[in-house]
Amino acid sequence: MVILEFLVQAFIQGIGVGGSLIIAVGAQNAFVLKQGLKRAHSLPIAALCSFIDAVMITAGVAGLGHLILAFPLIKDIASLGGAAFLLVYGAQALRASFNAQGLDTDSTQGADTLRAALLTTLGISLLNPHLYLDTVVLLGSISTQFEQQDRHMFGAGAVLASFVWFFALSLGARYLSPLFKKPKAWCYLDRFIFVTMWSIAAALLWPYVKAMMG
Structure with a gap:
C-alpha cells in the first residue's frame, strides 16, 4: 500500500512538473x-511532438542528461x-502577417504537405536546445x-502530460477557427x-554574443 502511494x-x-515545462x-x-x-496535418504533428518528448523524457530518466552536460559541444x-x-x-x-487573409478551413486543409509539416516539426523540436535542457537534463x-x-512512474507522468497537452492544443485550436476567419x-x-x-x-545567441563582447 505504501509502495503504491x-x-x-x-x-x-x-x-505537474512535465506539464509546467511543456x-x-x-x-x-x-x-x-x-x-x-x-x-493542416495537426494530429500527426501533435503525435510527433509527443513522441519526441516521450523519447527525450525517457532518456533523461535513464540518465542521458549527464552526457549532455559532459559535452557542451x-x-x-x-x-x-x-x-x-x-x-x-x-x-x-512576419512576412506572412503583412499578407494575412481570413482562415478558410476548406481551402487550408492539406495546404502544406505532410512531409513538409513533419520536417518543420522535427526542426523546431530537435534544433531547440531547451528541449534537451528541459526534458533530458532538468526532468532527468x-x-x-x-x-x-518511482522514477519510471515520474517519467510516465511527464510523458502523459506531453501527450495530453499537444493533442489538446491541436484539437482545441479548431474551436478558435471562427475568430481566425478575420484577417x-x-x-x-x-x-x-x-x-x-x-x-x-x-x-540562444546571447551567451555567444556576450562571450565575443567580453
Whole structure:
C-alpha cells in the first residue's frame, strides 16, 4: 500500500512538473497551434511532438542528461543551428502577417504537405536546445530524487502530460477557427509567432554574443 502511494505520488509529480515545462509558450507550441488552426496535418504533428518528448523524457530518466552536460559541444551545435532555424521561420511568419487573409478551413486543409509539416516539426523540436535542457537534463535530474521504480512512474507522468497537452492544443485550436476567419486575427498570430521565434533565437545567441563582447 505504501509502495503504491509512492508510485502514485511520483506519477502525479511527473504530470505537474512535465506539464509546467511543456505548456510554457515556445516555438513548438506556436507551430502546433498554427497548424491546428489551419487543420493542416495537426494530429500527426501533435503525435510527433509527443513522441519526441516521450523519447527525450525517457532518456533523461535513464540518465542521458549527464552526457549532455559532459559535452557542451552538443548544446552549442543545437543552440546555433536552432537559432538560425528560428530566425528564418520567424521572418517567414512576419512576412506572412503583412499578407494575412481570413482562415478558410476548406481551402487550408492539406495546404502544406505532410512531409513538409513533419520536417518543420522535427526542426523546431530537435534544433531547440531547451528541449534537451528541459526534458533530458532538468526532468532527468528531478527524477533522481525517486527510487528506480518511482522514477519510471515520474517519467510516465511527464510523458502523459506531453501527450495530453499537444493533442489538446491541436484539437482545441479548431474551436478558435471562427475568430481566425478575420484577417486581423491571423495577422496578430503571425506576429506573435515572429516575436516568439526571434525571442527564443536571441536568447540562444546571447551567451555567444556576450562571450565575443567580453
